[in-house]
Amino acid sequence: MKLKIRKVYVDREVADFPETMDICRRIDRPVQYVEDTESIFRYINSNRDPQSAGKHSLLLTRNKGDFIRKCPGTTHYTCCNYHILHIGSYCSMDCAYCILQAYFHPPLLTFFMNQKEMEKELNVLFSSRNVYRLGTGEFTDSLIWEDISPVAARLIRLFAGQERAVLELKTKTASVNHLLGVDHGGNTIMSWSLNTETIIKEQERGTASLDDRITAAADCCTHGYPVAFHFDPMIWYQGCEKEYSHVVEKLFSRILPSDIVWISLGSFRFMPQLHEIIEKRFPRSHIVHGEFIRGLDGKMRYFKPLRISLYRSIVKKIRKIAPNVTLYFCMEDDEVWNKVLGYTPSAYGGLSNILDVSAAAHCNLSI
Numbered sequence: 001m002k003l004k005i006r007k008v009y010v011d012r013e014v015a016d017f018p019e020t021m022d023i024c025r026r027i028d029r030p031v032q033y034v035e036d037t038e039s040i041f042r043y044i045n046s047n048r049d050p051q052s053a054g055k056h057s058l059l060l061t062r063n064k065g066d067f068i069r070k071c072p073g074t075t076h077y078t079c080c081n082y083h084i085l086h087i088g089s090y091c092s093m094d095c096a097y098c099i100l101q102a103y104f105h106p107p108l109l110t111f112f113m114n115q116k117e118m119e120k121e122l123n124v125l126f127s128s129r130n131v132y133r134l135g136t137g138e139f140t141d142s143l144i145w146e147d148i149s150p151v152a153a154r155l156i157r158l159f160a161g162q163e164r165a166v167l168e169l170k171t172k173t174a175s176v177n178h179l180l181g182v183d184h185g186g187n188t189i190m191s192w193s194l195n196t197e198t199i200i201k202e203q204e205r206g207t208a209s210l211d212d213r214i215t216a217a218a219d220c221c222t223h224g225y226p227v228a229f230h231f232d233p234m235i236w237y238q239g240c241e242k243e244y245s246h247v248v249e250k251l252f253s254r255i256l257p258s259d260i261v262w263i264s265l266g267s268f269r270f271m272p273q274l275h276e277i278i279e280k281r282f283p284r285s286h287i288v289h290g291e292f293i294r295g296l297d298g299k300m301r302y303f304k305p306l307r308i309s310l311y312r313s314i315v316k317k318i319r320k321i322a323p324n325v326t327l328y329f330c331m332e333d334d335e336v337w338n339k340v341l342g343y344t345p346s347a348y349g350g351l352s353n354i355l356d357v358s359a360a361a362h363c364n365l366s367i
């Protein structure tokens with residue numbers, strides 16, 4: 001995965017860091033040093049298509065907030081108590097449904113250079129009595145930064161030396177070859193978002209093909225990494241159930257159920273402000289043209305019976321091949337859990353506990 005950067009902006013605060021100079025050398029594009037990032041934000045926002053402009057500009061700066069943050073779930077849906085490790089934001093790939101297009105103002109590839117402070121935060125976490133599941137793939141794709149910084153390998157090594165936390169690297173790339181030989185200690189879960197070939201082709205510009213993602217996952221398994229998969233967002237269209245079933249078959253033709261820490265399921269949902277962005281940037285996409293209701297968190301979602309029916313069809317297929325693999329829903333309520341899986345998370349101590357137990361069974365985590 002190559003970042004296609006046309007211009008690099010460097011915050012003066014990180015200009016002297018050796019890692020910053022190294023990245024600027026590697027990218028070999030015009031560099032502008034800035035005192036005030038607001039001026040860049042204004043410039044990106046003034047573009048006709050700020051979301052595209054932000055994919056070709058890179059800001060190297062300091063993370064002025066916390067590197068470790070609790071995932072912003074809502075009280076209305078079952079939350080999994082996940083933590084985000086905030087290494088940077090936005091993405092060089094371009095999925096029509098990507099929430100990051102509307103989440104950041106402006107959307108701009110941003111990479112944080114004060115990683116020593118991130119390590120300090122992690123070391124505090126590693127000495128805690130609790131256990132944690134963290135991931136870098138919420139505000140960005142976990143592996144797009146690899147051609148400018150070895151951040152993934154650095155994190156994998158850090159997590160290998162402790163037993164309180166697991167790291168999930170979530171991606172739609174297939175860029176894993178350089179990570180295969182890294183000593184991971186079983187504490188990094190390599191994970192992929194999966195979708196049907198129709199959705200990948202029509203809605204996920206610049207991402208790896210389904211076959212390449214599954215091959216990358218199989219290579220990771222061969223090198224002892226635990227793996228995970230996310231069918232999220234599942235998007236409804238005529239004939240989609242058959243295609244999702246085909247994806248499940250492909251997945252299990254290469255990956256052993258025992259190597260999978262968890263599979264999550266989530267249906268397409270979006271903040272209302274994303275509607276206009278999708279219509280403008282992806283005029284041939286029809287994903288926002290179905291019937292939606294506004295959920296308790298303000299996001300638009302498919303009607304519940306449609307979500308349940310979608311989930312039932314894929315769960316039936318997964319369960320047939322891998323009856324014991326851990327499945328969970330991202331942002332659904334007890335009714336959906338009950339109607340699809342036949343239980344609610346509380347029957348097993350809550351969703352957080354279900355995922356901690358599965359992580360402990362596959363990784364080197366002491367709970």
Ligand code: SF4
Pocket residue numbers: 090091092093094095097098099100139140141172207
């Ligand atoms: S790969 Fe993920 S982060 Fe990147 S554009 Fe697609 S949905 Fe957004």
